[in-house]
Amino acid sequence: MRHGPVWRGASAMLLVLLLAAGCDSGDSGDSGGAGGEQSGAAGAADLPGDIVLASGRDVTGKGGIRQQLIEEWNREQERKGSGHRARLVELPGSADQQRSQLLGALQSGSAEYDVVNLDVTWVPEFAAARLVQQLPDKLVDSDVIESVAATARWEDKLYAVPFNSDVGxxxxxxxxxxxxxxxxxxxxxxxxxxxxxxxxxxxxxxxxxxxxxxxxxxxxxxxxxxxxxxxxxxxxxxxxxxxxxxxxxxxxxxxxxxxxxxxxxxxxxxxxxxxxxxxxxxxxxxxxxxxxxxxxxxxxxxxxxxxxxxxxxxxxxxxxxxxxxxxxxxLGGQNLAVAKRSQRSVAAGQLIEFLTSKENERCLLDAGFAATRFSAYEDDKLTCKAVKPPGQATASPTSERTDRMPRDTYGRPGYARGTLLPALKNAVQxxxxxxxxxxxxxxxxxxxxxxxxxxxxxxxxxxxxxxxxxxxxxxx
Missing domain, CATH: 3.40.190.10 (Periplasmic binding protein-like II)
Structure with a gap:
């Protein structure tokens, strides 16, 4: 698999024009606008408005790292004048209750979710039910830990992108x-x-x-x-x-x-x-x-x-x-997917690519999540520049921090490279x-x-x- 941008700038506009003209318009039932194919709105251009991301609770707390990353994406969209903003909706209740809420919302269309944050065990169910769109393989490249990358696929097709991982x-x-x-x-x-x-x-x-x-x-x-x-x-x-x-x-x-x-x-x-x-x-x-x-x-x-x-x-x-x-x-964790009925599939795919980028995976690791990419653990030059994770004065590894979590010389959690990464590589689904x-x-x-x-x-x-x-x- 190879990694690349999801339809930025002129490429995104060309995609929309091609789809609107009816290119590749046959409905296979499992392809999606975020994948550069058929969108959830029958090939129509993205509608303006909020990109709604439905997710469970952020363990880094209120106003935590997920919300901060979304706010950074919104600032980027404002600078570009894209007409899109992202909005995080946190679902209440246990994981089982959140699953039921998402299933009901996507099946009925009662909630206009564009991106859904799925527990890794839910991906086959949502993919088989055609509630989420197929995505291009390039969104999950060789930098993603192999065991983690496997959670995003069903029947050899990609339906989600690993966001944050987990392991016992x-x-x-x-x-x-x-x-x-x-x-x-x-x-x-x-x-x-x-x-x-x-x-x-x-x-x-x-x-x-x-x-x-x-x-x-x-x-x-x-x-x-x-x-x-x-x-x-x-x-x-x-x-x-x-x-x-x-x-x-x-x-x-x-x-x-x-x-x-x-x-x-x-x-x-x-x-x-x-x-x-x-x-x-x-x-x-x-x-x-x-x-x-x-x-x-x-x-x-x-x-x-x-x-x-x-x-x-x-x-x-x-x-x-x-x-x-x-x-x-x-292995645990959550993966981001584009809802089948999303009317903003292209922008939803761009949001997912931003949230799961190398730099932002490093942000998630610094904040206390298990990152999904090797580079977050192994690239000493990679730092979190976009946001200030909870407990950090700045993204600099030498800055004064308000939390008590041990960190290595490069600002990562002290156990990240020697304990967490090997555990993720050896984990089972x-x-x-x-x-x-x-x-x-x-x-x-x-x-x-x-x-x-x-x-x-x-x-x-x-x-x-x-x-x-x-x-x-x-x-x-």
Whole structure:
């Protein structure tokens, strides 16, 4: 794939004239104006007015980095006299509620969204339903991390552009390990395997009297079965137990086996044993686990990259460490897509290209997101010039900062290059299927049985899960 501008200046005008003249006017059902083909308005020129971008909450806070980037694009459009402005609409509720809102709005046309920020697991569903437009391959080039780039495609066609990524990480308390007599507390390059984590937890438990009274159990994670947290932890355990593990084929059909499921269940059960796991984890989401870890109740925490900035606001750098998860971690994040019915497809594509550019991916990284491009982590000459990320006085790496997040010599978050980038490169995707909602609901419901008073054996649960997944995702 090659990267290039999305129809700027004269090129954009030529495109509009060609489309208006009826060039390539046959409706294939999956091509879009942002891709230089058929627009959502049957080839008509962009209408003037706001480009509306619908998205979930920005974890960098109110007036955060996403809003700042949009404001910079608006200033650029004003200088050019394009007649377009972008407007961010943040959707309320959980991720599942946001998905339902977007599906309803795009299917009914009740909301005039031009760009939608999709969770990576939603892309196949929105693409298969023809709710978003096909985009040109050049929008995702070789600078985008390979594992991340794969989340933007469905059936070998590009329907979205990676905006910010996500990956499971393991945060840990250096001060607790030191109190327990662990001599090497610099684990940031990797802990190796889950048994190593369990041995370290054993050291903490043995030294309980030397730890703060708040300490209860070794680790916590998002194991609440009422949302995606248990699914994510389950996939991480399953992928760690079996090399090449997959539950779906390229068409999104069920392709698992009882043996693979049994191995994954054994790994998940081992990771969540009562001897190691905070009891509240079974009912915890992201906010709950952050609170428990920051409050000292555990020595280890599985969480997402944004926790790096958040936790450093309450814990000093010398007390907090972060490492890639042992085994395989799940890839998360959001991708930008052009709504099928957008009447401003060309400008929407230009907005997406701006938001996902090399410089602006560096801005997202500086603000606490996981960037999608190698250059944000590896190009020391690349800086965020367009905006001032939260907590920074300026974009200069030597400027005084108001946040407490450690940074390297070039102003990047301290863990970005050595820990975050390798974790992203090694990450696995959740099953890619237009029926992801049905998969996750089925998967979580079965895994939740492990938390009951009389959990089934791994063999029995593997057989049951296999049968239920075949119903939710009919095999080919």
């Amino acid at each position: 990480l393991l945060f840990y308390r250096r001060d607790y390990l030191k109190s327990a007599g662990v001599t090497d507390t610099d684990l940031d390059q990797g802990i190796g395997s889950w048994p190593v984590v369990q041995r370290l937890i054993g050291a903490l438990d043995a030294a309980r009297k030397k730890l703060p009274d708040a300490y209860e159990k070794g680790w916590t994670s998002q194991l609440d079965a009422s949302y995606e947290g248990l699914t994510v932890n389950g996939i991480e355990a399953f992928a760690s137990a079996s090399d090449g593990f997959t539950l779906t084929d390229k068409q999104g059909r069920y392709a698992g086996s009882v043996d693979d499921l049994k191995a994954g269940l054994d790994e998940l059960r081992n990771r969540t044993e009562a001897a190691y796991t905070l009891p509240d984890a079974a009912h915890s989401d992201e906010a709950d686990t952050l609170t428990d870890f920051a409050g000292g109740r555990t020595g280890f925490l599985r969480h997402w990259p944004y926790a790096y900035r958040t936790l450093h606001q309450s814990l000093p750098e010398q007390n907090l460490g972060v490492a890639p998860l042992p085994g395989r971690a799940v 959740r099953p890619r299927t237009p029926l992801y909602g049905a998969f996750s609901q089925t998967f979580t419901a079965e895994l939740a049985r492990l938390q009951g008073d009389k959990p089934p054996s791994d063999a029995q649960l593997a057989k049951d899960l296999h049968e239920q997944l075949k119903k939710a995702l009919p095999p080919g």
